[in-house]
Amino acid sequence: MAIDMSQFHQVFFDEADEHLSSMESLLLGMDQSCPQQEDLHAVFRAAHSIKGGAATFGFADMADLTHVLEGLLDEVRRGARALSSDLVDLVLRAKDVLYGMLAAHKGKGEADAALAGELKAQLEALAAAPAEAATRRATPEETRHWTLYLEIDVVDGVDIDALLESLAEHGDLSVVQHGEDADKLPWVAVFTSPLDAAEVAESLAFALPQDSFRINVDHGVEEEGSFGLFLEAAPEPDASVWLEGDGFGLFEPPPAETAPQDEAPALDPDVAKPAARGGAVGENSIRVNIDKVDLLLNLVGELVITQSMLTQSGAGLDPVAHERLLGGIGALQRNARELQEAVMSIRMTPIAFVFNRFPRVVRDLAGRLGKKVELTMMGEGTELDKGFIEKLSDPLTHLVRNSLDHGIEAPEARQAAGKDPVGRLTLRAFHQGSNIVIEVSDDGAGLNRERILAKARQGGLAAPASLGDAEVWNLIFEAGFSTAAEVTEVSGRGVGMDVVKRNIQSMGGRVEIDSMAGIGTTISIHLPLTLAIMDGMSVRIGAETYVMPLGAVLESLQPAPSEIKTVAARGQVVAIRGEYLPIVPLGRFFSIPDARRTPSEAILVIVEAGNSRLALLVDDLIGQQQFVVKNLETNYRKVDGISGATILGDGQVAMILDIAAIARHNQRMALDA
Missing domain, CATH: 1.10.287 (Helix Hairpins)
Structure with a gap:
């Protein structure tokens, strides 16, 4: 039966993405003076697996580049070449080029062939140059070679010749039997190399489905041992000791059989899995289209x-x-x-999928700007909807670049201000009620209030001196706004912060800024946990029903007339345990004619939005339940104070309140009063 190999392309793309990310995170986390052998092996295996898969699927550009890259990494892991900062930089650049090639094969743009050729030439030049050996002694495991018996079934669309050729570069491979298309006989080969069965299986699994290849492990031979002992024939191994390919989790595993313990060395289950942190999907996972x-x-x-x-x-x-x-x-x-x-x-x-790309961004950009920056990431395990994860990358990248370029000062300026010459940049994620908060904080110079006001007036924006700090900081989200003294390749063109705000708002979120001169700046992104289904409290306002996100609701009460006060410039407030909260009559906010206006005759729902608390005046409470969130802007337009819509049990449509927007509107009204 012919197999359409194009169905496996997406699997290769996903695996290659993970391997490239793993390579980058491992390289950035290595101690170059004394790298962990496990990490070196993992980086090599990642490059080796990408090369094997690319060659099999006919992606020659990726296969050629990873072939040279793999050779250098092999020298490093064997101790024949020391790991240097120049080599790490070159490998990271190769990762970027490979990522571009991968995107091109996905149909997302075109690869830069000139850049790839230039990088390949640099890698080849480095490989040809005399290498400074690493100052470490090889362990017995590193000098040990394995003899493996390979049996590979003929699979339509798979170039097994190319697959075996890539393996032969790492040892002595002898083909005992060529597969014949007519009879569908399998290929049989003997392979002696430093690669163990798990590494070979990982390479083959890039191109071959479950049950199409088997690996039998023989006793290892020392490095000086003969590689030609098995050229003429290979004994037929017991089927019970074949190591099956993992098939990317696309196929059901065969029934397990018990193998006699003395027939072959047992494979450690941990060894049979990729060693890279955050590597490929495990055997208990499956890939499902989103x-x-x-x-x-x-x-x-x-x-x-x-x-x-x-x-x-x-x-x-x-x-x-x-x-x-x-x-x-x-x-x-x-x-x-x-x-x-x-x-x-x-x-x-986990938001770590976004955070993990920033050590590289900070490393490269700080070096280019001549700054010393230490990045701290907190809450990487905080989980967020996958749809948000994919959309967060660009806004967070812009905020991080702004902190590095505008926020954190140069080492000399920091020392002159009595600060540590090494700046601190922190990425933090945590849950807050029904929201997730992502913070980008720096200990830099902070925002300059007077400069922002001057730039705003220069650009024709209304910017009275009476504006509060929060209102002034929000001016930087206006289109085209920039306080940069000069335009650089990093920032200063006035393009970006308005896009950041627009992108976050499109996800149902908001952006807040807290800054103090000389201390630093924190930009907080608040997002709902999901846009699909939410817990809410339905309330009646006049004859209409509205829904409040349950995570924002603190309590509800019917106040006594004595608890209601009127404060100049703030309107009516209610005293709750010694704290005066502004009252927002939702009937007046949404212009509902028959809604109650008197607090003592209605119900106050105390809600919280960020650092603000307020009392929303409603006619009645209906109940709590789950609501399916529908996007209002897709079918209508953006409405102030409304974040979405839902369908009630009786078929009616109810609006979902945007508590944060109502709080901001109330603050603006108080300032204008």
């Missing part, structure tokens, strides 16, 4: 709406006469919630 997960999530959303309709329909039934029906509706509600949480967990991804 569109399939989104479809499943949409179906769960429809189920939640249906469950809400049934709950509302059953609300008026006699609980005694319809006990079983109401019990079933309650079970459906619980199961729908558990299903929704399970599906959402599939989409949740």
Whole structure:
């Protein structure tokens, strides 16, 4: 049966992406004076696997570049070449070029052939130059060679010749039997090299499906041993000791068979897996197209709406006469919630996938700017919706570059100000209620209030001196705004911060700035955990129903008239345990004519948005439940104070309140009063 190998391209792309990311993180985390042997092996294996897969699928540009790169990395891991900063820089540049090639093969742009050729020439020149050996002694494991028996089935679309040729570069490979297309006989080869069975299996798995190759392990031979002992024939090994390829998790594994313990050395399960941190997907994981997960999530959303309709329909039934029906509706509600949480967990991804690219960004940019910067990352395990992960990269990159270019001073300026010459840049992620907060903080010079106001007035923006600090900082998000004294290749063109804000708002989030002159700046991105389904409290305002995100609700109460005060420039406030909170009548905010206006006759819902608390005046509380969030801007337009819409159990549409936007509007009204 012919196999369409193009179906495996996406698997190769995903694996290569992971290997390139792993290479970068490992290289940046290495102590160049004394690198860990495990890390060196992992970097080599990543390059080797990419080369093997690229050659098999016909991506010659990637195969050629990784061939040269792999040779250098092999010398480093064997101790024949010392790991230098120049070599690390070159390997990191090669990673960037390979990433561009990978994007081109995905159909996303074109690779820079000239840059690739220049880099390949530099790698070849370095490989040809006399190498300074690493000052370490080889361990017995490094000098040991393995003799492996390979049996590879003929697979349509796979160039097994190229596959074996790439292996032959790392040892002595003798083909005992050529596969014949007519009879579909397998290839059989004997391979003696420093690569162990797990490394060879990883290389073959880039191109071959499950059950199409098997590896039998013989006793290792010393480096001086003969590599020609098995040229004429190879004994047929016991099938029970073949090491099967992992098949990328696309195929079901065959039934396990118990092998006699004395027939071959057992493979350590930990050794058989990639050693790179954050490497390829393990054997207990599968790759699923994100569109399939989104479809499943949409179906769960429809189920939640249906469950809400049934709950509302059953609300008026006699609980005694319809006990079983109401019990079933309650079970459906619980199961729908558990299903929704399970599906959402599939989409949740650690923010480390974004954070891990910034050590390289900080290293390169700080070096170019002549600054010393120490990067600290906190909360890398914090999980966020995968859709946000993909969209966060560009905004965070811009904020990090701004901190390095404008925020953190040069070492001389820091010393003159009594600071440590090494600047501190911190990336932090954490949960706050139903939101996730991502902070980019630096200990630099901070924002200059007077310069921002002057630039704003120069650009025709309304910028009275009475503006609060938060309002002044928000001016930098205006289109074309920049306080840079000169335009550099890093920043200063006034393009970017407005885009950052727009991108974050498109995800239902907001950006806040806190800065102090001489101390530093913190930019906080607040995002909802998900845009799909939320827990909310439905309230009635006049004849209309609105939904508040439950994570923002602190409490609700009906105040006594004595607790209501009127404060100049702030309007009505309510005293809550010694704290005066501004009252926002939502009926007036949304121009609902029949809504209640008197606090003592209505209900106040105390909500929190960032560092602000306020009391929202509503007519009545309806209840708490899950709501499916629909994007309002996609079908209508942006409405101030509204973050989205949802469908209620009776089929009506209700608006979801944007608590942060209402709080900001109330602050502006107080300032203008």
